[in-house]
Amino acid sequence: MKPALEVKNLRKVYEGGLEALKGINLSIPQGSFYGLLGPNGAGKTTTIGIITGLVNITGGSASVLGFDSVTEFRQARKLIGLSPQELNFDVFFSIGELLELQAGYYGYSHKEAKERTTIMLEQFGLTEKRKSRARELSGGMKRRVQIAKALVHDPKIVILDEPTAGVDIELRHMLWNYLRKINEEGKTILLTTHYIEEAEQLCETISIINDGKIIATDSPNKLTQAHGMSGLEITLTSKVADLTLDPWAYNNIDGKIHVNMNHPEKEMANVINQILKQGGEIENVQIYRSSLEDVFLKLTGKSLHEENEKFESQEALLNV
Amino acid sequence: MFNRGFWVIVKREVKRFMFLYKQTLLPSVISSGLYIIVFGAAMGSRIGEIKGVEYIHFIIPGLVMMSVINPAYQNSSSSIMQAKFLRFIEDILITPLSGLEISLSYIIGGTVRGVVNGAFVLLLGYFLTGFQVGNWLLTFVYLSTVAWAFAGAGVIVGIYAKSWDSIMVITNFFFMPLIFLGGVFYSIEMLPEFWRNFSMVNPLYWMINGLRYATLGIADTSHELSLGISIIFAIFFSTLASFMFSKGYRIKT
Structure with missing residues (x-):
C-alpha cells in the first residue's frame, strides 16, 4: 500500500x-x-x-x-x-x-x-x-x-x-x-x-x-524506552551495608535507591528479592519513566516548555 | 484546466467588488459625471467640435477608458495584496489549481470590474449628453481587452508589492499621467509636433484612440494599430502575471 x-x-x-x-x-x-x-x-x-x-x-x-x-x-x-x-x-x-x-x-x-x-x-x-x-x-x-x-x-x-x-x-x-x-x-x-x-x-x-x-x-x-530513562526508586526503612543489585549499578539519592533499567516492571521482583536476601526492609517501590518531553530535551537540547511559553507569550502579545 | 474551482475564484472576485460597490463602482461614475459636467458642459461650448464631433462627446471615450483602466488594475492588485497580507491566499495556493488558472481568475475578476465600470460611464454619457455607441461589438472588444491588460498589470503589481503604497504609486505616477497625456481631453492633432510624437509612444493614447473609433467612428490614427497594441499589452501582462504566479514569485517561499 x-x-x-x-x-x-x-x-x-x-x-x-x-x-x-x-x-x-x-x-x-x-x-x-x-x-x-x-x-x-x-x-x-x-x-x-x-x-x-x-x-x-x-x-x-x-x-x-x-x-x-x-x-x-x-x-x-x-x-x-x-x-x-x-x-x-x-x-x-x-x-x-x-x-x-x-x-x-x-x-x-x-x-x-x-x-x-x-x-x-x-x-x-x-x-x-x-x-x-x-x-x-x-x-x-x-x-x-x-x-x-x-x-x-x-x-x-x-x-x-x-x-x-x-x-x-x-x-x-x-x-x-x-x-x-x-x-x-x-x-x-x-x-x-x-x-x-x-x-x-x-x-x-x-x-x-x-x-x-x-x-x-x-x-x-x-x-x-529507547531514548529516555526508566527504572525503580526504592525507599528502605534502614540502610543496608554493601548492598549489591546484580547486574545493575544503583545510586543512592537522599536515602532512596535509584536503579536504571529498560523494563522495571519485569525486573521489579528480582530487585526486591535481592534486597530482602541482603536483609533490607522495603518501605516503598516506585517505577519511574522519562516522558516524551525528557526525550525531546535529550535529543534536541531544547525544552518544549520553553517553546510553549514562548509561543503563548507571542499569542498573548497578539491578543493585546 | 479551467474547471469549477477556477470559476469559483472568478465568482469570489466579482462578489468582492460588488460587496464593496461604494469603493469599486460608484467613484468612477461620480468622477466621470463631474468631468462630463465641468469639462464637457462648461468648456465644451467654447471649444466647439473636434473632428466633427461635439467636444462633450469627444471626451467620453477617454473617460470610459479611465474608468476601465484604474478599476481593473485596482481590483486584481488590491485583492491579491489583501490575500497576501492576511495570508488567505494560502487557501487558494493549496488547491489543485495551477498558477496560470489562479492568475487568470484574478485577471477575469478585474476585467469584469473594468468592463462594468466602463459600461456605467457609457450609460452616464448617454443620460447626460445623449452619447451613442456606434459599434457595440468593437466597443466591448476594446473595453474587455484593455481591462484584461490592466487587470494583468494589477496581478503583477499585487504579487510584487510589499505595501499598499506600491499599488498607489503605479496609479498616481504612471497611469494617471499616461491617461491624461493620452488624449482624453484633446485630439493629438491639436498638439505641437514634439508632444504629438511623445503621445504616440504612450500605449494609453492608442487605447483611447481605438475606443473613440469604436464609439464615435473617429480616430487620430490607425484603429487597427490601436487594437493590435491593446491585444499585445493584454497578452504581455497576463503572460507575465501567470508566469509569476506559476513560479510563486513573492507568494511562495
Missing part, C-alpha cells in the same frame, strides 16, 4: 541561504495518526509547506498517495486538507460563504459545497454562526473554522499545524476527540504540535525534527 505521505531526501534552502531542511525522509502510512515534533525553526512548517504547495522545493521529493507534489500537484493537493498554524480568513465573507468557497476551489458544485458546509458547521458546533464573519468569533471558534476549512472538501489526508494553539482545555479535548474519530473513520492525520501531551495522546508515530533533520521516528512509547 502506498504511503499517504512520503518525503524523500527533502531539502529546502531559503533565499538568503538558510537551509531549513537538510534532506529529510518521512513515510506516513495510510490511516495513521502521525506527529511531527520539533522546536521552533526546526523545519516542521517548511515540510508541510512543500507537501501542500506553499513552499518551493529545493531538492528531493514529496508525494501524496504516490502523486508527486510538484509534477502531479492536482491529484496530490486534492487529497490534502491543511489547517495552517496562523489563522487566515478571507475577510469579505461570512463563515458559511468561506467554507462554500473553499469547497468550490476544490471543484465542488454550489449545491455540494453548501451541503458540505452545513455538515462541517454542524460537526464543529458553528451552525448558528453561519452568517457571522470570522472577526466576530472567539479565538476558539476561529480555530474550529480553520480546521473545518481544511476538512470541507473531505480530504483523505489532513495536515494540522498546531491545531490547538491558543485554545482552552475544553476545546482542546473536544478537538482531540474529533480528530481521533476522523482518524478511526480512515483519515490520515499529520499533526505538528508544541503540546507534548497532545502528541502522546493522539499520535501512533512521532518524528522528532531538529535543525532540518529527522533525528528520531517511533511510537511515543518506544521513543521513551
